Amino acid sequence: xxxxxxxxxxxxxxxxxxxxxxxxxxxxxxxxxxxxxxxxxxxxxxxxxxxxxxxxxxxxxxxxxxxxxxxxxxxxxxxxxxxxxxxxxxxxxxxxxxxxxxxxxxxxxxxxxxxxxxxxxxxxxxxxxxxxxxxxxxxxxxxxxxxxxxxxxxxxxxxxxxxxxxxxxxxxxxxxxxxxxxxxxxxxxxxxxxxxxxxxxxxxxxxxxxxxxxxxxxxxxxxxxxxxxxxxxxxxxxxxxxxxxxxxxxxxxxxxxxxxxxxxxxxxxxxxxxxxxxxxxxxxxxxxxxxxxxxxxxxxxxxxxxxxxxxxxxxxxxxxxxxxxxxxxxxxxxxxxxxxxxxxxxxxxxxxxxxxxxxxxxxxxxxxxxxxxxxxxxxxxxxxxxxxxxxxxxxxxxxxxxxxxxxxxxxxxxxxxxxxxxxxxxxxxxxxxxxxxxxxxxxxxxxxxxxxxxxxxxxxxxxxxxxxxxxxxxxxxxxxxxxx
Amino acid sequence: xxxxxxxxxxxxxxxxxxxxxxxxxxxxxxxxxxxxxxxxxxxxxxxxxxxxxxxxxxxxxxxxxxxxxxxxxxxxxxxxxxxxxxxxxxxxxxxxxxxxxxxxxxxxxxxxxxxxxxxxxxxxxxxxxxxxxxxxxxxxxxxxxxxxxxxxxxxxxxxxxxxxxxxxxxxxxxxxxxxxxxxxxxxxxxxxxxxxxxxxxxxxxxxxxxxxxxxxxxxxxxxxxxxxxxxxxxxxxxxxxxxxxxxxxxx
Numbered sequence: 001x002x003x004x005x006x007x008x009x010x011x012x013x014x015x016x017x018x019x020x021x022x023x024x025x026x027x028x029x030x031x032x033x034x035x036x037x038x039x040x041x042x043x044x045x046x047x048x049x050x051x052x053x054x055x056x057x058x059x060x061x062x063x064x065x066x067x068x069x070x071x072x073x074x075x076x077x078x079x080x081x082x083x084x085x086x087x088x089x090x091x092x093x094x095x096x097x098x099x100x101x102x103x104x105x106x107x108x109x110x111x112x113x114x115x116x117x118x119x120x121x122x123x124x125x126x127x128x129x130x131x132x133x134x135x136x137x138x139x140x141x142x143x144x145x146x147x148x149x150x151x152x153x154x155x156x157x158x159x160x161x162x163x164x165x166x167x168x169x170x171x172x173x174x175x176x177x178x179x180x181x182x183x184x185x186x187x188x189x190x191x192x193x194x195x196x197x198x199x200x201x202x203x204x205x206x207x208x209x210x211x212x213x214x215x216x217x218x219x220x221x222x223x224x225x226x227x228x229x230x231x232x233x234x235x236x237x238x239x240x241x242x243x244x245x246x247x248x249x250x251x252x253x254x255x256x257x258x259x260x261x262x263x264x265x266x267x268x269x270x271x272x273x274x275x276x277x278x279x280x281x282x283x284x285x286x287x288x289x290x291x292x293x294x295x296x297x298x299x300x301x302x303x304x305x306x307x308x309x310x311x312x313x314x315x316x317x318x319x320x321x322x323x324x325x326x327x328x329x330x331x332x333x334x335x336x337x338x339x340x341x342x343x344x345x346x347x348x349x350x351x352x353x354x355x356x357x358x359x360x361x362x363x364x365x366x367x368x369x370x371x372x373x374x375x376x377x378x379x380x381x382x383x384x385x386x387x388x389x390x391x392x393x394x395x396x397x398x399x400x401x402x403x404x405x406x407x408x409x410x411x412x413x414x415x416x417x418x419x420x421x422x423x424x425x426x427x428x429x430x431x432x433x434x435x436x437x438x439x440x441x442x443x444x445x446x447x448x449x450x451x452x453x454x455x456x457x458x459x460x461x462x463x464x465x466x467x468x469x470x471x472x473x474x475x476x477x478x479x480x481x482x483x484x
Numbered sequence: 485x486x487x488x489x490x491x492x493x494x495x496x497x498x499x500x501x502x503x504x505x506x507x508x509x510x511x512x513x514x515x516x517x518x519x520x521x522x523x524x525x526x527x528x529x530x531x532x533x534x535x536x537x538x539x540x541x542x543x544x545x546x547x548x549x550x551x552x553x554x555x556x557x558x559x560x561x562x563x564x565x566x567x568x569x570x571x572x573x574x575x576x577x578x579x580x581x582x583x584x585x586x587x588x589x590x591x592x593x594x595x596x597x598x599x600x601x602x603x604x605x606x607x608x609x610x611x612x613x614x615x616x617x618x619x620x621x622x623x624x625x626x627x628x629x630x631x632x633x634x635x636x637x638x639x640x641x642x643x644x645x646x647x648x649x650x651x652x653x654x655x656x657x658x659x660x661x662x663x664x665x666x667x668x669x670x671x672x673x674x675x676x677x678x679x680x681x682x683x684x685x686x687x688x689x690x691x692x693x694x695x696x697x698x699x700x701x702x703x704x705x706x707x708x709x710x711x712x713x714x715x716x717x718x719x720x721x722x723x724x725x726x727x728x729x730x731x732x733x734x735x
Contacts, residue, residue, distance in 0.1 A: 435534075438559040439562050439567075441559050441588045455578055457578035
């Protein structure tokens with residue numbers, strides 16, 4: 001079957017054109033600059049030369065260069081999806097973006113040069129000293145290299161391959177090529193095409209038949225050991241009966257010089273396999289975070305996305321599962337927090353393509369101040385299937401009256417042998433509720449933070465312990481910043 | 485010994501004057517009751533003293549141990565020792581009573597000081613035993629789906645844990661059947677002592693059968709029209725609020 005495309009979303013109700021809430025935002029906020037000598041730098045702007053340069057630096061096989069060049073053409077041919085998405089996308093200036101910075105380059109600046117509020121943020125998040133330096137761009141590498149190779153060695157004993165995509169393309173082309181670009185084809189959408197042309201970094205994981213990886217594989221260590229990926233490309237394959245949990249991101253704000261991040265993540269769960277993919281992201285609020293994530297679940301396989309988005313100027317992300325085999329199961333748990341000047345346009349896609357497949361979507365969004373949350377979902381169950389089930393729940397929490405939230409569920413269910421359930425709710429943190437909590441001694445920010453944590457509590461408890469603790473701290477910080 | 489002094493207080497909602505020249509001084513250890521018909525400004529008084537943003541103080545002052553609290557945020561007033569038991573407590577989805585109280589206790593510690601979790605739970609369970617509250621109660625989300633009686637018990641438990649200097653109890657008896665009323669009253673009585681001053685706001689005399697006040701004040705049209713001891717409540721009960729309207733309002 002043809003995988004769904006981003007354009008399927010066009011079937012969702014057209015967005016009513018309104019004032020763009022993110023216009024007039026200080027785009028430099030969170031984007032602190034420093035002097036860097038880029039030894040390997042593809043320069044700004046995107047041309048065929050840029051793509052050839054990237055491929056050459058990475059010493060790639062000719063088929064990959066071909067793949068990249070075709071993708072570049074596709075990227076150029078595709079229009080911006082502004083007929084359904086926000087017009088803010090038009091503000092991305094592709095000519096001013098650096099598409100490739102080589103690995104291992106150390107940004108040169110001292111800890112003293114790091115702004116105080118950022119140091120404070122790190123402190124509040126409880127990030128260890130060494131990591132703070134790395135995150136602030138003082139050090140390009142630290143212990144994570146060791147931590148990563150440690151994990152890598154442990155899982156290697158089980159035959160698991162865990163390495164960066166560039167490396168995997170060189171060392172395991174036979175596996176990579178078979179699955180690469182198959183779940184999310186280059187032409188899926190404009191940004192998947194862009195990623196396909198200039199991708200760099202990201203993870204490659206292969207878990208052999210029947211192997212259950214005991215500990216979660218953390219991209220945090222892996223990515224830190226290189227450099228933050230701007231155009232990450234991740235491919236995870238769980239062979240028959242295999243199980244793996246993958247965690248990416250960290251809750252520390254990412255101070256990036258780049259304003260465009262566009263990753264592609266493909267998951268393949270073969271018969272009876274289980275993949276759980278956990279993301280917690282907190283971008284600086286000048287970043288466009290446009291990510292395509294999708295998995296294919298074969299017979300009796302399960303794919304679960306746990307996706308938490310905080311920060312950024314605009315995030316567009318709709319993790320999806322194509323339920324390809326009988327009794328396959330897909331799940332998306334999504335939390336999005338849009339603070340002032342931010343737009344979280346997130347959701348999920350469940351494409352049922354076999355009998356007795358089930359899917360579950362639980363999305364919770366929080367809009368604060370001028371922040372805006374949009375839920376977009378696609379659930380597709382064609383007529384010839386039977387015994388399919390979908391459950392969708394979207395809950396929105398508004399904090400103060402200027403917030404905006406929209407829900408665009410597109411559910412197409414044909415035939416009468418399938419079952420779909422959809423619930424949506426919008427609630428508001430009322431003045432009365434805040435007063436009640438303040439009367440018990442909590443500050444306004446603490447009260448709001450507690451409301452938000454309560455709202456997402458049932459989802460946050462599904463996160464690994466350290467992530468849910470960090471998430472809570474992060475919400476505290478966001479709420480603190482939103483009170484005048 | 486602490487003192488809460490309400491001096492010639494005037495309160496408006498929007499343009500409308502509700503409380504007009506209300507004065508009352510409460511000392512630690514004293515239990516005062518304010519009685520009066522609906523709409524006379526009793527609840528407005530309690531919420532405004534606690535700092536609710538909907539109410540505007542147009543005159544007078546509220547002093548806690550000689551210091552005006554009117555410029556303080558509601559949470560600062562709370563931490564200074566003021567507690568309001570709400571007539572209609574808010575629900576807080578997904579936040580358990582144990583966690584909520586923990587946050588409230590933590591908020592009273594100095595910056596950087598971490599709450600001792602073991603000691604906290606020990607104290608919480610002691611208070612719960614005192615109030616005859618089942619242990620399971622505190623793992624429920626605050627007021628979420630609570631009966632009227634459970635909400636009031638939750639308020640009393642919070643009061644017990646936060647150990648305020650002064651408690652304003654807004655219609656604590658409303659919505660309670662006689663058994664629930666007895667349980668809540670027992671809890672309040674257990675907390676009575678030289679360190680706590682209480683102001684009970686009630687429409688009915690029956691609460692005062694269970695929590696016997698030291699002083700009773702009758703409120704009418706935004707101010708106190710008569711003060712006395714507990715007998716005044718009985719007199720009021722016997723003569724009804726019409727007596728207030730016809731006799732006391734003229735005073």
